[in-house]
Amino acid sequence: MSDGLSGKTHAGQRPSVVSLNINSKSALFSAYMSFLKRGGLFIPTTRSYALGEEIFMLLTLMDEPERLQIAGTVAWVTPVGAQGNKPQGIGVHFNDDESCKAVRAKIETLLGGYVSTQRQPNTL
Numbered sequence: 131m132s133d134g135l136s137g138k139t140h141a142g143q144r145p146s147v148v149s150l151n152i153n154s155k156s157a158l159f160s161a162y163m164s165f166l167k168r169g170g171l172f173i174p175t176t177r178s179y180a181l182g183e184e185i186f187m188l189l190t191l192m193d194e195p196e197r198l199q200i201a202g203t204v205a206w207v208t209p210v211g212a213q214g215n216k217p218q219g220i221g222v223h224f225n226d227d228e229s230c231k232a233v234r235a236k237i238e239t240l241l242g243g244y245v246s247t248q249r250q251p252n253t254l
Contacts, residue, residue: 144186145183145184145185145186145201146177146179146183146185146186147185147186147187147188148173148175148185148186148187148188149187149189149190149197150171150173150187150188150189150190151190152190152191152192153192155241158191158192158237158240158241159241160172161173162241163205163221163223164238166221166223166224167223168223168224168225168226168230168231169223169224169233169234169237170202170221170222170223170224171187171189171200171202171221171222171224172208172219172220172221173185173187173219173220173221174217174219175219176210176218179204179220180204180207181204181205181206181207182203182204183204184201184202184203185201185202185203185220185222186199186200186201187199187200187201187202187222189233191236191237191240192240198229198233198236199229200222200225200233201224201225201227201229201230202222202223202224202225202230203222203225204220204221204222204223205220205221205222205223206220206221207219207221208220208221
């Protein structure tokens with residue numbers, strides 16, 4: 131059960147499920163967090179989450195028909211009005227399992243040297 135304030139998950143409750151559709155390399159570049167040990171994604175959201183909260187993502191990448199399933203935990207929260215006009219949302223650190231490792235490899239292959247001089251990542 132959620133306590134209604136912090137978004138923390140109580141023992142025995144299932145993780146939150148979030149669907150995310152990333153439809154371009156520039157959007158993927160903005161969302162991907164390669165600097166985290168296991169990789170991760172920034173998810174724009176107005177919902178309240180707590181650090182350490184478990185998240186289950188259903189991710190669609192560009193024209194891929196398959197929805198990728200990724201488990202992770204909230205690594206940070208970007209509040210409304212964050213410095214540098216960063217969008218409100220959460221940074222989700224991927225878990226250390228085979229499916230997350232495969233998703234990370236897929237993302238890094240898709241980005242493969244992608245450099246954007248026009249857009250900054252939505253991350254730190």
